[in-house]
Amino acid sequence: MTSKSKTLPAPTEQRWKPGVDSAAWKRRGKGLVLPVVALLLLEVVVRLGWVPPYQLPAPSDIFITLSDLAAGPLYKHIGASVARVLLGFAIGAGLALLAAAWVGLSREAEAYLEPTFAGLRAIPSLAWVPLLLLWLGIDETSKVVLIAIGAFFPVYLNGVAAIRNIDRKLVEVGQMYGFSSAQLAKRILLPAALPGLFTGLRSGMSLAWMFLVAAELIAATKGLGYLLTDGRETSRPDIVLAAIIVLALLGKLCDGVLAKLETHFLDWRDAFTGEAKP
Amino acid sequence: MSEALLRVRVERKNFAAVTVLRNIDLQLQPREVVTLLGPSGCGKSTLLRIAAGLEREFNGAVSRGGQGGEVAFVFQEPRLMPWLTVAQNIGFSAGGQYDQAWVQQLIREVGLEGFADALPKQLSGGMAQRVALARGLYSRPRVLLLDEPFSAVDAFTRMKLQDLLLQLAEHHGIALLLVTHDVDEALYLSDRVLVMGGSQSSSLRLELPVALARPRDRRDARLAALKGEALTELQLAHVI
Ligand SMILES: Nc1ncnc2c1ncn2[C@@H]1O[C@H](COP(=O)(O)OP(=O)(O)O)[C@@H](O)[C@H]1O
Ligand SMILES: [Mg+2]
Numbered sequence: 253m254t255s256k257s258k259t260l261p262a263p264t265e266q267r268w269k270p271g272v273d274s275a276a277w278k279r280r281g282k283g284l285v286l287p288v289v290a291l292l293l294l295e296v297v298v299r300l301g302w303v304p305p306y307q308l309p310a311p312s313d314i315f316i317t318l319s320d321l322a323a324g325p326l327y328k329h330i331g332a333s334v335a336r337v338l339l340g341f342a343i344g345a346g347l348a349l350l351a352a353a354w355v356g357l358s359r360e361a362e363a364y365l366e367p368t369f370a371g372l373r374a375i376p377s378l379a380w381v382p383l384l385l386l387w388l389g390i391d392e393t394s395k396v397v398l399i400a401i402g403a404f405f406p407v408y409l410n411g412v413a414a415i416r417n418i419d420r421k422l423v424e425v426g427q428m429y430g431f432s433s434a435q436l437a438k439r440i441l442l443p444a445a446l447p448g449l450f451t452g453l454r455s456g457m458s459l460a461w462m463f464l465v466a467a468e469l470i471a472a473t474k475g476l477g478y479l480l481t482d483g484r485e486t487s488r489p490d491i492v493l494a495a496i497i498v499l500a501l502l503g504k505l506c507d508g509v510l511a512k513l514e515t516h517f518l519d520w521r522d523a524f525t526g527e528a529k530p
Numbered sequence: 531m532s533e534a535l536l537r538v539r540v541e542r543k544n545f546a547a548v549t550v551l552r553n554i555d556l557q558l559q560p561r562e563v564v565t566l567l568g569p570s571g572c573g574k575s576t577l578l579r580i581a582a583g584l585e586r587e588f589n590g591a592v593s594r595g596g597q598g599g600e601v602a603f604v605f606q607e608p609r610l611m612p613w614l615t616v617a618q619n620i621g622f623s624a625g626g627q628y629d630q631a632w633v634q635q636l637i638r639e640v641g642l643e644g645f646a647d648a649l650p651k652q653l654s655g656g657m658a659q660r661v662a663l664a665r666g667l668y669s670r671p672r673v674l675l676l677d678e679p680f681s682a683v684d685a686f687t688r689m690k691l692q693d694l695l696l697q698l699a700e701h702h703g704i705a706l707l708l709v710t711h712d713v714d715e716a717l718y719l720s721d722r723v724l725v726m727g728g729s730q731s732s733s734l735r736l737e738l739p740v741a742l743a744r745p746r747d748r749r750d751a752r753l754a755a756l757k758g759e760a761l762t763e764l765q766l767a768h769v770i
Contacts (some may be wrong), residue, residue, distance in 0.1 A: 421605070421607065421609050422609060422611065424584065425609050425611075425622070428582065428603050428621075435625070439625060440611070443611070444611075444613075487612060518651075519649075520611065520613040520614075520649050520651065522650075523652075
C-alpha cells in the first residue's frame with residue numbers, strides 16, 4: 253500500500269504535479285474564468301444600483317465584512333464548527349467502517365443487520381432532529397450525533413459495496429497461500445477495498461458539513477450556522493454570504509485533504525483520468 | 531520411476547447435481563512436464579484446482595509424495611495485486627519481509643530487469659504473466675500447476691513464455707502440470723499429454739507420450755507427425 257511507482261525506462265506516464273508545470277496553472281486559470289467574470293458582473297450590477305444592496309451586497313462589501321469578521325469573532329465560529337464536524341465525522345465514519353466490515357465480510361451479519369440499516373436509511377436523517385433535541389438537549393451532544401448520523405450512511409454503503417466488489421480472483425490468490433482471515437483482510441481485502449472506502453469517506457465528509465449547518469441553524473450560539481441565522485435576523489446578507497463563503501472554503505479544504513490522501517494511497521489505480529491522450 | 535510427486539485421484543466431482551469429473555487418476559513424476567488437453571468446459575480447471583487444494587469438495591484424494599514438495603499455482607490471468615510493485619508481488623506470499631535477493635534473482639530469470647519497482651498497470655500482458663510465473667516460483671515449489679497460463683497473450687509472446695517456462699522448470703528442477711486447449715502447445719511442452727473429454731462427465735480419455743528430447747524445434751517434422759496422430763486419436767475418442 254505504501255508502494256510508489258518509479259519511472260520506467262519505457263515511456264513514462266505524464267503526472268499531474270500541482271504547482272510545478274505551467275500546464276497545471278493553465279488548467280487552474282481556465283477554472284477561474286467563470287467565477288471571476290461572475291464576481292465582476294455582480295459588482296457592476298450592484299454599484300449601478302440595479303439590485304438593492306440590502307438584498308445582494310456587492311462582492312467588495314462581502315469581502316470587507318469578511319475581513320471585519322476575521323479581525324473579530326470569525327475564528328471562534330470556525331473553531332466551533334470544525335470541532336463539531338470533525339468529532340461527528342470521526343464517530344459516524346468510524347462506526348460505519350466497522351459496520352461495513354462486519355456486514356461486508358459475513359453473510360450472517362448481513363442477514364441480521366442489513367434490513368435494519370436499510371430501514372434506518374429510509375428515514376430522512378433530519379427527521380431525527382426533534383428526537384435528538386428531546387433526548388440530548390440543545391447543546392453539543394445532539395449536534396455531534398446528528399452529524400455522525402449524516403456521515404454514517406454514505407461511508408457504510410460505500411464500504412459494503414467496496415468489500416463486495418473485491419475481485420474474487422485476487423482473494424483466491426490469498427486462499428491459495430493459505431492466508432489466515434487476518435492476513436487476508438490486511439493484505440488483500442483492505443487495499444482492494446480502499447478506493448471504495450475513500451469514495452465513502454469523501455461523501456460522508458460532505459454530508460457531515462451539510463448536517464452541521466442543519467444542526468447549527470436549529471439551535472446554536474456559535475458556529476458558522478449560527479452566523480447564517482444571525483445574518484438573516486439582523487438583515488445582513490453580507491454576513492450570510494460571508495458565512496457561506498467560509499463554509500465552502502472549509503468544505504473544500506476537508507475534501508482536499510481526503511483527496512490528497514486518496515491520491516497518495518491509490519497511486520496504483522489504473523483509472524481513466526479524463527483524456528484519451530494528453 | 532521414483533515415487534510420484536503428486537497423485538490426484540478423483541472418483542467423482544459434482545457441481546450441484548452435475549458430475550463434472552469421474553474416475554481420474556493422475557500422477558506427476560519429478561521434473562516431468564504433463565499437460566491436460568481438452569475442450570472448454572470439460573473440467574480442466576476444476577481438476578487443476580483439486581490438485582492445488584483450492585477445491586476440497588470431491589470424492590477422491592490428493593497426495594503429495596516425498597519430502598512434502600511445495601505446490602504453486604499460476605492462474606490464467608496474472609492476478610497481480612495492483613497496489614504492489616513487481617517485486618512485492620513476487621514476494622507476496624511472504625508479505626512485507628520477503629527475501630529480496632531471491633526476488634531480484636527471479637526478476638532477472640524471467641527477464642524483467644529494471645521493472646522491480648514498476649506497478650502492474652505499467653506492464654504489458656506478457657510482462658504481467660512473467661511476474662505471475664516468478665511469484666509461482668518464489669516459494670521454491672517442486673510442482674507448478676498452470677491453468678492456461680498463456681491463453682491471453684499473443685502468439686509471439688506465447689512462444690517466448692513457453693520457452694521461458696521450460697527453461698525455468700529445467701533450471702529449478704520443477705515438475706509442471708499445465709492445462710491447455712492448444713494441441714501445439716501441449717505437444718511442444720510436454721512429456722505426456724493427457725486428453726480429457728466425455729459426453730457427460732469428463733475423464734482422462736487417452737495419454738499421448740511425446741518422447742522428444744528438449745530443447746525441441748517447433749518446426750520439427752516429428753512434432754507435426756505427432757500432431758497428426760493426436761488429432762486422429764482425438765477424433766476417434768470423440769473429443770473433437
Ligand atoms: N464453481 C462452480 N460452480 C458450478 N459449476 C462450475 C463451477 N466451476 C466450474 N463449473 C462447471 O464445471 C464445468 C467445468 O468447468 P472448468 O473446470 O472451468 O472447465 P475448463 O477449465 O475445462 O474450461 C463447466 O461446465 C462449468 O460450468
Ligand atoms: Mg478453465
